Amino acid sequence: MLSLIVFLPLAVAAVLAAAPAIGPTVGRWIWVAVSAAELVLVGVVWAGYEDPGPSGLAFEERVPWIPGVNSSYHVGVDGLSLPLLAMTAVVFLACAVYALRDSDRPRVQAALFLFLQGVSLGLFVAADLILFFVFFDLSIVGMYFVIAGWGHGNAARSALKFFLYTFLGSLALLLGFIGLYVAAEPHTFDIPELVAAAPLEGSTFTGGLVLAAVLVGLAVKTPTVPFHTWLPPAHTDAPALGSAVLAGVLLKMGTYGFVRIAMPMLPDAWRAWAWVIVVIGIISVLYGAFVALAQTDLKRMIAYTSVNHMGYIVLALGAVGLLADDAAQARSVAVTGAMVQMVSHGLITAALFLLAGVMQDRSGTYDMGSYGGLAAPAPRYAALFAVGAFASLGLPGFSGFIAEFQIFAGSIALAPVTAVALLGILVTAALFLRALQRVFTGPVEGRSPGFADLRPRELWSVGPLLGLSLLIGVLPRFLLEVIEPAASALATLVRS
Amino acid sequence: MEASMRMLPALLLPEIIVFIGALAVLLGGSFLPRRRQWIARIVAALALLAATAAAVSAMFEPAQTAFSGTFAVDTATGMARIVTAVATLLVLGVASGEIAASPRESDTYALLLFAATGVMVLAGASDLLVLIAGFLLASIPLYGIVGLAGGRSGAEAALKTYLMGALSGILLMLGVTVLYALAGGPGYALLGETLPDAPGAAVGAGVLGVLAGLLFKAGGVPFHFWVPDASQGTGGTAATFLTTVPKVGALVAVYRLVDTVSTGEDTLLFVAAILATASMFLGNLAAFWQTDPRRLLGWSTVAQVGFLLVPVAAAGRSGLALPSLLFYLAAYAVTNVAAFAVTAALPRHQELAAYRGLVRARPGLALALLVALLGLVGTPPLAVFVGKLTTATAAWDGGYGWLALAVMLNSLLSLFYYLRWFAPVFARPHQGAMGFPQPGGAASWPAATAGVAAVASLALGLLAGPLWAALEGPLAM
Numbered sequence: 019m020l021s022l023i024v025f026l027p028l029a030v031a032a033v034l035a036a037a038p039a040i041g042p043t044v045g046r047w048i049w050v051a052v053s054a055a056e057l058v059l060v061g062v063v064w065a066g067y068e069d070p071g072p073s074g075l076a077f078e079e080r081v082p083w084i085p086g087v088n089s090s091y092h093v094g095v096d097g098l099s100l101p102l103l104a105m106t107a108v109v110f111l112a113c114a115v116y117a118l119r120d121s122d123r124p125r126v127q128a129a130l131f132l133f134l135q136g137v138s139l140g141l142f143v144a145a146d147l148i149l150f151f152v153f154f155d156l157s158i159v160g161m162y163f164v165i166a167g168w169g170h171g172n173a174a175r176s177a178l179k180f181f182l183y184t185f186l187g188s189l190a191l192l193l194g195f196i197g198l199y200v201a202a203e204p205h206t207f208d209i210p211e212l213v214a215a216a217p218l219e220g221s222t223f224t225g226g227l228v229l230a231a232v233l234v235g236l237a238v239k240t241p242t243v244p245f246h247t248w249l250p251p252a253h254t255d256a257p258a259l260g261s262a263v264l265a266g267v268l269l270k271m272g273t274y275g276f277v278r279i280a281m282p283m284l285p286d287a288w289r290a291w292a293w294v295i296v297v298i299g300i301i302s303v304l305y306g307a308f309v310a311l312a313q314t315d316l317k318r319m320i321a322y323t324s325v326n327h328m329g330y331i332v333l334a335l336g337a338v339g340l341l342a343d344d345a346a347q348a349r350s351v352a353v354t355g356a357m358v359q360m361v362s363h364g365l366i367t368a369a370l371f372l373l374a375g376v377m378q379d380r381s382g383t384y385d386m387g388s389y390g391g392l393a394a395p396a397p398r399y400a401a402l403f404a405v406g407a408f409a410s411l412g413l414p415g416f417s418g419f420i421a422e423f424q425i426f427a428g429s430i431a432l433a434p435v436t437a438v439a440l441l442g443i444l445v446t447a448a449l450f451l452r453a454l455q456r457v458f459t460g461p462v463e464g465r466s467p468g469f470a471d472l473r474p475r476e477l478w479s480v481g482p483l484l485g486l487s488l489l490i491g492v493l494p495r496f497l498l499e500v501i502e503p504a505a506s507a508l509a510t511l512v513r514s
Numbered sequence: 515m516e517a518s519m520r521m522l523p524a525l526l527l528p529e530i531i532v533f534i535g536a537l538a539v540l541l542g543g544s545f546l547p548r549r550r551q552w553i554a555r556i557v558a559a560l561a562l563l564a565a566t567a568a569a570v571s572a573m574f575e576p577a578q579t580a581f582s583g584t585f586a587v588d589t590a591t592g593m594a595r596i597v598t599a600v601a602t603l604l605v606l607g608v609a610s611g612e613i614a615a616s617p618r619e620s621d622t623y624a625l626l627l628f629a630a631t632g633v634m635v636l637a638g639a640s641d642l643l644v645l646i647a648g649f650l651l652a653s654i655p656l657y658g659i660v661g662l663a664g665g666r667s668g669a670e671a672a673l674k675t676y677l678m679g680a681l682s683g684i685l686l687m688l689g690v691t692v693l694y695a696l697a698g699g700p701g702y703a704l705l706g707e708t709l710p711d712a713p714g715a716a717v718g719a720g721v722l723g724v725l726a727g728l729l730f731k732a733g734g735v736p737f738h739f740w741v742p743d744a745s746q747g748t749g750g751t752a753a754t755f756l757t758t759v760p761k762v763g764a765l766v767a768v769y770r771l772v773d774t775v776s777t778g779e780d781t782l783l784f785v786a787a788i789l790a791t792a793s794m795f796l797g798n799l800a801a802f803w804q805t806d807p808r809r810l811l812g813w814s815t816v817a818q819v820g821f822l823l824v825p826v827a828a829a830g831r832s833g834l835a836l837p838s839l840l841f842y843l844a845a846y847a848v849t850n851v852a853a854f855a856v857t858a859a860l861p862r863h864q865e866l867a868a869y870r871g872l873v874r875a876r877p878g879l880a881l882a883l884l885v886a887l888l889g890l891v892g893t894p895p896l897a898v899f900v901g902k903l904t905t906a907t908a909a910w911d912g913g914y915g916w917l918a919l920a921v922m923l924n925s926l927l928s929l930f931y932y933l934r935w936f937a938p939v940f941a942r943p944h945q946g947a948m949g950f951p952q953p954g955g956a957a958s959w960p961a962a963t964a965g966v967a968a969v970a971s972l973a974l975g976l977l978a979g980p981l982w983a984a985l986e987g988p989l990a991m
């Protein structure tokens with residue numbers, strides 16, 4: 019089942035890439051059909067999912083791949099990966115719908131995005147470090163071509179920076195993986211086996227080095243300060259779809275790596291370095307928020323809010339490793355909050371980037387100063403953008419609130435000093451309100467006159483993303499039921 | 515002991531087949547009219563196919579030695595034979611487009627086969643004197659190939675290669691003399707027994723001399739100067755061959771020697787680690803600003819030798835060392851051939867910038883180039899990735915964690931210049947730029963070879979598991 023989910027888009031991508039005879043319209047609809055089928059398949063998995071218990075996996079499949087180094091094609095889902103799997107399927111379907119009118123090489127574009135979809139889904143189900151790395155690296159290659167091929171502005175340069183920077187991260191990650199392999203007895207790359215073995219338990223120095231390598235790798239991808247500098251140019255010059263997938267899905271690969279690899283395999287080192295991680299999280303939150311506040315380019319602003327939002331996740335996960343009395347509950351809440359934040363940020367940021375893409379599409383600029391009173395010519399656009407902005411700043415009723423509330427409830431209980439990061443929420447609220455005010459209110463001026471309102475395909479791609487965020491905000495139970503058992507298992511593993 | 519004293523010439527069947535094939539091509543080619551030289555090509559291809567088949571069937575036999583213990587027939591030799599024969603076959607594919615019906619066609623094929631025989635002997639040699647024979651048999655035809663195929667710039671490349679080869683050959687023989695004198699005989703089994711008790715400085719000098727010769731063949735630092743010149747100055751056929759095939763024999767020979775001499779003695783492993791690091795860094799940094807694709811690839815092969823030397827530093831310390839080296843050799847051979855074959859299919863495009871827009875004119879060729887270059891970077895799931903992963907793991911397992919770090923750093927460095935090449939390939943073409951030849955004609959042979967090699971590079975990566983089982987076997991001594 020999981021293999022079908024991973025390889026169906028990859029196979030269709032290969033066919034699309036190899037068959038120039040497929041026309042643009044057919045290509046676009048094949049993309050939508052496959053993405054919809056993927057969502058159905060993920061829905062089937064969700065419906066049939068039963069919690070497999072601590073460090074167990076549901077829908078498990080395992081075939082030896084490189085037996086010489088004990089690496090296998092091993093996939094499975096648990097409460098940490100299933101929500102991200104579903105979020106990925108939703109975001110890619112939204113992108114497919116959004117692209118229904120794109121005219122720039124639609125067949126190749128569809129092939130590339132289906133490739134990225136298969137790779138992303140593969141990463142979230144991987145239960146083997148090498149398999150994880152394969153998908154991690156391929157996601158970089160795929161995104162490079164999206165930015166270089168469909169970007170605007172200084173796309174070639176941004177794509178190059180993105181590739182080199184994130185490739186550095188992936189190599190650091192690989193180095194960490196090799197360290198885990200060599201330390202484990204018997205040597206293996208299998209994730210559940212490594213978690214059970216906790217290979218570097220007690221060896222502070224090597225454990226610290228391996229954790230440092232893994233953390234650098236994941237921090238580049240997440241990205242956290244100070245490894246975030248590739249992100250703003252990549253987002254600014256990427257096409258709307260590329261940004262949506264990059265921020266919505268690819269960034270989660272970094273934070274997912276924390277909960278899947280770094281924390282359960284190196285609990286000792288994680289505890290030892292928890293304060294550093296918390297501080298990095300707080301800095302990311304505040305730095306991302308303040309730099310976003312200073313932006314005049316809408317897309318760059320959203321990009322920096324990603325640094326801020328990812329910072330909350332790092333902060334919460336770092337806090338889980340801190341020493342505190344009777345805090346099992348708080349740890350579990352913090353991990354749950356981090357997981358919900360991953361899903362929530364994926365949905366909301368993808369929606370915001372798609373909306374920013376509409377702006378580029380209509381008038382060729384993201385500069386907020388070039389607009390004014392946009393709500394009058396484009397009321398639906400204004401409404402959706404306002405919903406997205408409120409969701410992103412964590413208004414109650416949206417998924418972001420559930421996530422950030424749990425993150426802070428858990429983190430502050432574990433370490434009261436993390437409350438300084440609340441300032442980030444305040445700044446984010448300010449910057450989104452200011453952006454709304456600048457672009458949508460006031461007299462109709464600049465490029466606003468004649469700005470065509472949302473077309474159906476745009477509405478039907480962005481709408482469901484925000485609708486889901488609202489659904490999670492109002493009825494979080496269905497999501498939390500899946501996440502909570504896995505989150506408390508992880509919290510126990512890190513510090514029992 | 516009884517078995518090791520026997521001659522057993524049948525164990526050298528692949529080498530014999532290729533050598534006889536070379537003689538047949540050389541003699542038969544003299545009687546063929548120029549337009550029928552393709553017959554010589556067929557004969558050469560058949561000899562290589564037969565040698566591959568013989569080598570594969572020999573892999574199922576237990577490891578043993580032939581000619582009184584002077585030639586090891588084990589997993590390492592078997593893999594080296596297969597990789598050599600298959601890579602030479604792919605080189606013939608490149609040649610079919612480039613030198614078909616040229617005045618020296620069959621001569622070139624004969625030289626390729628002679629050199630391939632030498633490479634196989636080099637890989638299997640477990641005796642210093644056989645090693646010298648293999649070195650000479652692999653080197654002398656190489657000078658001819660570089661000169662024959664290259665025209666005017668080829669002459670300079672051939673001279674440089676020859677001078678470098680002569681120097682390193684002398685060092686090799688000097689080293690052999692020293693080791694022979696210390697051990698009282700040239701066999702590796704004897705070396706392994708007696709050298710630990712011999713004076714360390716003398717052993718070190720002798721081993722370094724032998725390594726000098728082998729590093730010349732491999733094209734590794736510090737005997738690499740001929741590689742970029744030769745790959746740029748000579749023709750596509752010669753460039754593909756000389757950057758791919760000799761490395762196979764040389765690196766297996768390096769491994770055999772280091773493994774023999776470093777029993778309970780770590781100095782030599784450290785030397786191997788230093789040589790690996792130097793090759794990686796120098797090759798990658800020198801490739802940075804090259805504008806000629808062949809020269810860039812030439813430097814990249816220097817860096818690849820560095821990656822290939824990494825498992826040598828773990829010889830005898832990690833069970834992964836030998837299988838990972840053999841796998842990397844196979845992966846490197848097909849991937850490197852794919853990259854060179856693309857340049858042979860576009861012989862007039864001698865600037866990286868000239869590749870701009872290739873994907874629109876020749877999507878297949880562009881894809882093959884992408885697979886080859888991403889493969890050389892070490893992108894999963896391509897074959898070289900498995901090679902890099904396992905060699906780095908072997909190094910760490912063998913106690914050289916920093917060498918694994920160097921591997922990762924260098925992969926990052928190499929990405930930069932490969933990106934300089936394949937980024938334009940996927941960019942929009944400029945107005946008025948030099949166009950690309952239509953598919954078909956003579957260049958369809960190298961183009962097809964590039965495709966086959968790229969597919970092989972992907973398949974090797976995906977099917978690493980089943981192949982791996984065939985690579986795990988001890989050295990015969």
